[in-house]
Amino acid sequence: MTISTNQQEQNAIFGFHAVESLLKNQIDSVSELLVLKGRADRRLNAILALAKGASHISIRYLDRHALDRQVGDRHQGIVAICSEQLEKDEGDLEDILQGQRESIFLLILDGVTDPHNLGACIRSANAAGVTAVIIPKDKSARLNSTALKVACGAAQYTPVVRVTNLARTLKWLQQYGIWIVGAAGEAEETIYQAEFTGSVALVMGNEGKGLRRLTREHCDSLVKIPMSGDVSSLNVSVATGVCLFEALRQRQNT
Numbered sequence: 001m002t003i004s005t006n007q008q009e010q011n012a013i014f015g016f017h018a019v020e021s022l023l024k025n026q027i028d029s030v031s032e033l034l035v036l037k038g039r040a041d042r043r044l045n046a047i048l049a050l051a052k053g054a055s056h057i058s059i060r061y062l063d064r065h066a067l068d069r070q071v072g073d074r075h076q077g078i079v080a081i082c083s084e085q086l087e088k089d090e091g092d093l094e095d096i097l098q099g100q101r102e103s104i105f106l107l108i109l110d111g112v113t114d115p116h117n118l119g120a121c122i123r124s125a126n127a128a129g130v131t132a133v134i135i136p137k138d139k140s141a142r143l144n145s146t147a148l149k150v151a152c153g154a155a156q157y158t159p160v161v162r163v164t165n166l167a168r169t170l171k172w173l174q175q176y177g178i179w180i181v182g183a184a185g186e187a188e189e190t191i192y193q194a195e196f197t198g199s200v201a202l203v204m205g206n207e208g209k210g211l212r213r214l215t216r217e218h219c220d221s222l223v224k225i226p227m228s229g230d231v232s233s234l235n236v237s238v239a240t241g242v243c244l245f246e247a248l249r250q251r252q253n254t
């Protein structure tokens with residue numbers, strides 16, 4: 001099977017963690033496994049055993065050069081080719097929210113453009129028990145192979161939903177009873193004063209421009225992480241981790 005570079009970026013998942021959790025959680029989405037020729041170790045064998053149990057997955061052994069051509073040299077000897085897109089669309093959002101038994105906890109990324117940041121945010125979101133991560137269709141990193149690798153398998157557990165119009169989605173979430181909290185360095189209220197219990201969505205801004213005006217206007221409150229150094233802001237994935245884990249602390253205490 002040959003795949004175009006763009007399709008390949010979206011559909012090739014590599015690295016042990018990412019491939020293993022994909023096979024464990026969404027095995028139906030995997031059509032092919034590319035394996036580095038000559039590699040044989042316990043970790044790889046465990047992955048191969050998972051794939052061999054599924055008759056729809058074909059396994060191909062490639063030399064390093066051919067594997068590097070697929071995804072660059074960061075594959076750790078294993079690449080899964082997905083036949084289905086892993087991102088969900090907004091039509092899936094209501095089902096995801098209705099399937100949640102505890103109070104809803106969302107992470108919304110308002111135009112995070114670096115796939116490394118996206119992957120790191122998804123990883124933290126999963127670790128903090130977030131229900132779903134929402135990203136806009138435009139001006140946002142996709143859930144590509146880099147983001148999936150950085151997310152370290154988290155995207156196979158925590159759904160990532162792409163929405164066409166983020167402002168409209170924020171309004172819909174408010175009507176659904178979800179409190180929207182935007183993170184912005186210049187806010188008055190700190191994350192330690194704010195309340196993150198109940199059904200909450202945390203909104204983080206773009207790496208350079210922060211929250212867009214329309215997004216900001218749709219937030220019910222804005223919060224800051226107090227800082228005492230010289231820089232004016234944190235990296236978005238670091239800020240996401242700080243906010244999510246303050247929220248988790250509060251949610252676990254109630």
Ligand SMILES: C[S@@+](CC[C@H](N)C(=O)[O-])C[C@H]1O[C@@H](n2cnc3c(N)ncnc32)[C@H](O)[C@@H]1O
Pocket residue numbers: 182183184185186203204205206207208209210211223224225226227232233234235236237239240
């Ligand atoms: C690199 S910052 C963007 C900085 C941008 N120059 C601005 O004015 O917002 C990316 C995102 O991380 C979050 N962030 C970074 N530092 C923060 C802080 N001290 N308090 C709250 N959020 C922060 C915000 O959501 C921000 O939009």
